[in-house]
Amino acid sequence: MKRNILARIAAVLTIVTIASACGLSSTLAKYTTGVTAREAARTAKFGVLLSVSGNSAFASEYKVEDPSVAAVASGMKFSVKSKDDAKVVAPGTCSDDISGSLLYSISGKPEVAVRLDVSFTGVKEIFVAKGTVIPDYTKAPKQVEIDVEGTPTLVNVYGTYEVEEDYYPVVFDLSQISDASGIYAEPVVLAAGTLDELKSFLADYSQDADYGPGTDLNSSFKIGWSWTYGEHFDYTDYKQSGIPANDIIDSFLGAVAANNSLTTYYYAETTNAGGTDVTEYRQATVDADAYSLDISYTVNVKVTQID
Numbered sequence: 001m002k003r004n005i006l007a008r009i010a011a012v013l014t015i016v017t018i019a020s021a022c023g024l025s026s027t028l029a030k031y032t033t034g035v036t037a038r039e040a041a042r043t044a045k046f047g048v049l050l051s052v053s054g055n056s057a058f059a060s061e062y063k064v065e066d067p068s069v070a071a072v073a074s075g076m077k078f079s080v081k082s083k084d085d086a087k088v089v090a091p092g093t094c095s096d097d098i099s100g101s102l103l104y105s106i107s108g109k110p111e112v113a114v115r116l117d118v119s120f121t122g123v124k125e126i127f128v129a130k131g132t133v134i135p136d137y138t139k140a141p142k143q144v145e146i147d148v149e150g151t152p153t154l155v156n157v158y159g160t161y162e163v164e165e166d167y168y169p170v171v172f173d174l175s176q177i178s179d180a181s182g183i184y185a186e187p188v189v190l191a192a193g194t195l196d197e198l199k200s201f202l203a204d205y206s207q208d209a210d211y212g213p214g215t216d217l218n219s220s221f222k223i224g225w226s227w228t229y230g231e232h233f234d235y236t237d238y239k240q241s242g243i244p245a246n247d248i249i250d251s252f253l254g255a256v257a258a259n260n261s262l263t264t265y266y267y268a269e270t271t272n273a274g275g276t277d278v279t280e281y282r283q284a285t286v287d288a289d290a291y292s293l294d295i296s297y298t299v300n301v302k303v304t305q306i307d
Contacts, residue, residue: 048108048217048303057225058087058295059098089126089170089295091250094226101224103177104301106217112305114217116209120199122298126253128167132290134252135265136161144266146281157266157281161248168194169250170295172225174201180216187222195297198223210306223299256286257293 061081069076082088095101106116128134141156148155172195175187191201211217229250255262263286270279 044111044213046108046110046112046114046305048106048110048114050301050303051105051107052299052301053103053105056087056098057095057100057102057223058089059100060085060087062090062093062097065097089225089227090254091169091227091229094228095224096226101222102299103220103222104299105220106301106303108218109214109216110305111213113210113212113307114215114303115206115306116211116217117206117300117302117304118202118209118221119206119300120195120202120297121300122296123195123199124292124294124296125168125195126170126292126295128163128249128253128291129289130163130166132163132286133160133284134163134249134286134291135159135262135267136248137251137255137262138248142268144268144281146266155266155281157268160267161246163246163249167246167249169253170225170227172198172223174198175222175224176219177222178218178220180218183220190221195295217303253291253293256291263288 061078064076064079066079069079080088080090080093104118135158137158139159141158143154144157145152145154147153171192173192174190176190177184177187190205191198229247264283265285266281266283268279269282270277272278
């Protein structure tokens with residue numbers, strides 16, 4: 001009997017021991033695997049700065065530049081001065097006279113690809129269109145009495161001039177004056193001509209003005225202008241030669257600026273009838289769309305990220 005009891009007790013203890021061992025083993029060890037990843041980033045640097053500096057491109061007065069002018073000794077200070085302080089341009093003036101070149105600068109070394117876009121908007125230019133017949137105000141008129149609506153009237157009869165090509169007296173130039181390496185000894189001319197010509201150049205230039213990350217964009221540009229008179233425009237250094245400057249056209253523009261009614265004038269027309277020359281005096285008016293007395297523009301400089 002005792003043996004049976006002892007045997008039963010031993011069996012129970014054995015089962016409890018095995019169960020305890022299994023439970024303990026689950027707390028001491030198990031299969032485990034895992035991975036940890038940390039990711040971090042900062043915003044890529046753009047850091048492109050644009051600035052515009054320089055005095056106004058135009059002025060209300062321009063100092064005498066030629067010291068040989070006799071009136072300088074008598075105290076004459078200005079070669080051009082508007083009576084109402086309005087900004088003006090005139091033959092012989094230029095942006096250098098007033099330090100009026102428009103300067104714009106780009107700085108920065110972005111970590112992204114960028115596109116530089118420079119454009120002109122609101123362009124208006126002084127001009128006289130090709131083929132326009134204008135009165136010649138450089139010569140004194142001939143006074144003639146003619147019948148004007150039944151009334152004998154003394155009128156001034158002028159000679160005429162037909163403009164041979166589109167005439168834009170104010171010539172602009174776009175020059176680069178520095179890059180990442182420093183300021184140039186002499187400006188590098190990128191384009192010169194009318195505002196419309198510079199506008200077209202900038203449209204093409206912007207198509208190729210894409211720069212990769214890390215490009216040093218530091219550079220400066222200058223936009224200047226001049227209205228030169230004489231036999232030819234003198235485009236020394238940063239301009240081109242060969243465009244005639246016609247005193248008759250300049251004088252017409254100046255006269256009409258002073259008195260808009262001078263677009264209407266009398267001129268002589270001679271015809272031959274049966275071998276006899278017959279001169280008649282007619283009135284004409286220069287069409288308002290054939291010329292302009294004003295000049296203006298807006299420069300837009302933009303740098304944007306590209307993919």
